[in-house]
Amino acid sequence: MSAKIHPTAIIDPKAELDSSVTVGAYSTIGAHVKVGADTRIASHVVLKGPTTIGKNNQIFQFSSLGEEPQDKKYRDEPTTLEIGDNNTIREFCTFNRGTIQDKGVTKIGNDNWIMAYVHIAHDCTIGNNTIMANNSSLAGHVDIHDYAILGGFTLIHQFCKVGAHVITAVGSVVFKDIPPYVTAAGYDAKPHGINAEGLKRRGYSPESITQIKRAYKALYRNSLTLEEAKLELANMQKDCPEIAMLTDFLQISTRGIVR
16 A cells, blocks of 8 residues: 555555555545545545545545534534545545534535535535536535536535536526526526536437426426426426426425526
């Protein structure tokens, strides 16, 4: 293991690193940090525990992962950060551990592309295959679902949910939940159609995309109340199973949706 750790790196004896992990110059890895196979940690990275990092991640220089939450209620409880496999974490990212007021864990899934200066606050949950562009920031308790894309400088208010296949424009400020498939932009963020190009790239059929557009119109363009739109979407999903993702999301939304 020592052959892959730069001599200036500081590794706590209570850290657990797979023998294939590489650690760059001047990085610091604290107690109760576990790092899986083939993960590459660049120079000047700080990892604090309890934190678990999976396999084949690449963590670029000057990132700080697993630091205590930025929450005045925090009293040194042993909360955690969990990072899955195959994630790219670029320069100057900050990911905080959870709090006991929530699940006690900040969780990041697999195959995410997280660009420079991204902040993920306590108790956030990130799915798989997301993209978070430079300077995106999540307040506490935010959920980002699979394949969501946050444009640069997107800011997400605490307790918000961002549905699967959503895309936000640069500089968006999000105060409410964004349903799956929606393109959102502005301060505060408003819906601007569906992410049709993203759906095409992910293999959605033209027929399914047409049905999702119809669902979007029912939700946003047909002057229906939210409850009326939910009933309409429930009928539509009988012919298009992909719409079930929308109806399910509306059931779990707690802050209301962008309108």
